[in-house]
Amino acid sequence: MPEMIGDNVQIKLIRKYLKLKIVENNVLFRNHNQEKCHVYDIIKRTILQGESHSALVIGPRGSGKTTLINSVLYELSKEVDIASDAIVIKLNGLVHHDDKIALKSITAQMQLENAVGDRVFGTFAENLSFLLSCLQSGADRRCKSMVFVLEEFDMFCHSGRTQTLLYNLFDITHTKQAPMCVLGTTNRLDVMELLEKRVKSRFSHRHIFLFSNQDVEVDGREAPARSPLELYKELLVILLSMPACIGRRDVEETPRRRKAKGKTSVNIDELIQTDDSSNYTIPIEDLERCKVDIKQFRLDSAFIADWNTHIQALAATDSVVDSIEKFCYYINNEQIFRDILFQIVSHLSPNKPYIDATDVTATIDKTVAPEHRVKLLQSLSILELSLVIAMKHGMEIFDGQPMNFEMVLHRYTKFANANSSTQTVPRPVILKAFEHLQALEIILPVRNSDSIYNASDTTASRVQKEYKLYTLAVPIEDINEAVKNFKALPTEISHWYNNSVV
């Protein structure tokens, strides 16, 4: 019995640890070693040699741009004292898209609010150079290096307004007023087109691309690209495995000896535990940021070993491999994969201490092809579905011309009259059902008046709701699917659906 309770606690701890690892760990960066070295080099040179650089990291969403920079900064922090030698300023295009806000945030991140005080500046450049001079006026007159990380870089390139912030930042790197490194991350390939001419000319044109299918360099020679399937499988194992080194400390003390214990107890784990054990742990900094004490994860090392074998076995299961392959076929986004893993891990509980292969496949299926639209169609009432079908028929007959309520009603009543078994529903109720469809955005009003009907009508914007034109906003395939699998659909409706013209 006490053994059972112990297991319950342990599974909870594992769940918490894995959740933390999946959500909070943003310094673990795999692959793209070349690009990583590049960024690493740039930042290191800025901090140590006082050079000025600018670069853009470009890659699709979820390809690890932010993680790349975070992991570089994290690794650098082990080598150099970032806190005292440099200032890292992080701006996000979503938050700081306004130059004034950005400047305010820069001031705050430089901790210069007091120095600025109530001073009034004429221009943006004046303000920024004041901030820089404040930094220089230290005791040794040596300026700290600065690393600017601009996330969602494209949001800073606002069209219409001048790109003051970007201009000033790049100008500083260009004229080498102060050692500064400007790193932008974006998922827009055409980002250079968005830049003003004066901004573009000051940018170093150093692009770092992160594409998932790039050839990787292993030990100095080119190796063929690894398939996304392998990468995700590896990620699954890395994210779901528990590090052995946090095992219970009652027997051994040093990590080396604990590993040795793992070796003797479970042979299959030997490989992972000796090689990648560091891969499985969450960096201490992350845990501190989350105010979590590492010591609370007092797990039995045998239990961890068991768990890791379980994960290895899971990753080797055919159905899991298949569904990961399916995932890669649809999506190539690590964030989404992490979300999937999060959902899988959150299902763990004392009653269900292991991850089933079916969990993985079900969650991936749900994410990859959610078919919410089909489900939404299936949750319509029979009347509403009939209207959708009527509309679909009408649009088929008239080559996708938009329809108004009267036309749909006409078509529906034709059907209803032909089938005596259907109850007659009064017009206001049908109109309400039509409006319900509109609220669910299953049908959408036609905005442009290029339709043949109201070409001459000057008051087209003020037509009554019965005569407003709508188009179906769901694909025909979804309606097919919905009708096919509709529970308790009256036969005459499915018959009507399949025999298009009444």
Added chain:
Amino acid sequence: MEELYKKVPCRESQLNDLLNLLGDYDEPLPYSLFLSGSMATGKSLCIESVLKYLGYKHVIVDCIECYSPKLMYESILTELGSDLEIKSDTMLDLTNALNRIGNSAVRYEPMVVVFDRAERLRTMDQSVMCAFLRLRELCNLNICTIFITHLVYDNFYFKMGVREPIKIFFPNYNKDELFKIIFLHHKSFVRHVQSNHDIDIEIKEELEKPELFANFLNAFLSVFYRPCRDLIELQNMARVNFVKYCEPIIKCEIQAQDLSKLWRHISPILKTSLELLYLRISASKSSNPSPGKENAEHESQCYNFEHTLKDELTSTKTFAQSFELPYYAKFLLIAAYLASYNPPKEDKRLFMKNHGKQRKRLQQVKAKAKISEKLNTQLGPKVFTLDRLLAIFYAILEEKIGLTSNLLAQIATLVELKLIAGSKEIDLDVSKYKCIVGYDFISAVAQTVGFNVRKYLYDFI
């Protein structure tokens, strides 16, 4: 836990999903959740009760109420308990304030921000929702944003893509579940009946029997399930109809056990009340207000008014008659309708006695042009000028009357009554009108003056 499942019936799997994802107090939350599903499927209820059960710090923002980003930021901060100033104009202020709250907390505290009716977020600047989707990353806190909407995720377009939320779908209740949920409120239904009637204790016992209510619900759903799956609406209609169902039992006309007789009694009532679905016209109150009360008279008056209003609204015919238009105004309205729904080309043929050769071509025209979907009556009214209106008016009116200012004032009245839509032009020659009443209405009006509208409608010739 049990209580939670009892409070939110028929949503076990969704509740389980939510509980699992939100996890324990010291566990990290997911980035963002996206709950979608049709109206009245228990989305808000689920999330509210789950959050209450878990006891996390949370705020529920109604996006209709908080129509601007500023209001939204400030209401989030007020609820999450920032004791500092809660002025927050920009996303930066919000993240800063949230960070201050987070840093003051001793532990890794979970916070949840729920956006109800999130479809409204689309009307705001796109960066607002993008930022909320990655709020966790922006403020480095254990914070989760939850979006509740009746739209599916595909209806949210993002130009540049976003960090995708975890999606949970709420399907509609099916017939059995609807039955189960409404049945849970059996007591309140019975109370509702009792509050409207004076009932003997014997009959009261009869009414409280669950079998009776179950039978009623079966009959009710068999009629209403087809056009409507909205729980709230069904509950409302069931409440109204259950009173009627019980009336003969209270009056001792039908035995409570005589189900077939009760069914025969209720089925026509259900059919008629089907027309009232969604309209929310309060159905007739008790027909015999309890005597001796001071406000009995007032109540019955009130009842009468409601009754007439209901009658007027339920059928277009009575609604049309309720306007009590003058004789000529009725003809003007008919003329306006004809002008709106007939093509001007055909006026000559429709309204003149000697239209010459036109008749010959009639068959061809008919054969060519009558596609049901392109009938004028289905495309909506067209605009017409005052001249045309008056010409048709004199053509359909048999007697000869002068064009007086009285007559013109009638047109203004019709515009005021919103039966005709008119432009606000002062110059009568250029102003355009449009008839905005439907066919049912106009045929009801025409009946009162003995005029056959169909005969003069191009579509029906």
